[in-house]
Amino acid sequence: MTRTLLAVSPHLDDAIFSAGGTLALRARQGWRVLVATCFTGNVAQPTGFALACQLDKRLPPDIDYMALRRAEDFAACQAIGAGFVHLPFLEAPHRGYDSAAALFAGRLPDDDIASGLAPALEALIAAENPDRIFGPMAIGSHADHLVVRSVLEAIGGKLSLWQDWPYADRASSTRIVPTETVRLDASAIGAKISACQAYATQIGFQFGSPQAMTDRIRRMDEEHFLTP
């Protein structure tokens, strides 16, 4: 019987940046791989910090930023042989997190996104009946990653948490000992590179250039997970 791996990604890129090699490997081994991204909702005319998050990707103010990113995710999932689900929740900059520092300073007390996200993920998990669930360890403490981890841990199931990349490279002080290591072969690394390159709007901001990103992915022949 076909096994299902459900990767629950906060943003349109996290699952594949962090665990794309393992996802590609499992898809090649015959698993049905599904990448479900939580925060893909649209805001018609973003303002303030939310708009700044678009402009700092060198994108004009009048484009549909999330439509562009959903299309990138479609291409990325295709590159690793995965299906995709886009849940329509709004990213933290649209929920009162008004600066880059605020995104990484813990969840706001009046942020009630979990009350909508939890039943949505419960319904998705009930519908897809995955054999394994992947989610973020929330290394780097982005508010959106923290809430996805806590909702997934509350739901339970066969959960493994990935090391959030590229945050994991910077957060040396919070190094967590993984409980599972997946070795990637050249084909899985190649598929991961192709998939990551699909997230074109994020590459300059996160890595400097596509080549710099590719060089870093090539050096990572393992992905690490924690079973909580």
Ligand SMILES: [Zn+2]
């Ligand atoms: Zn993220």
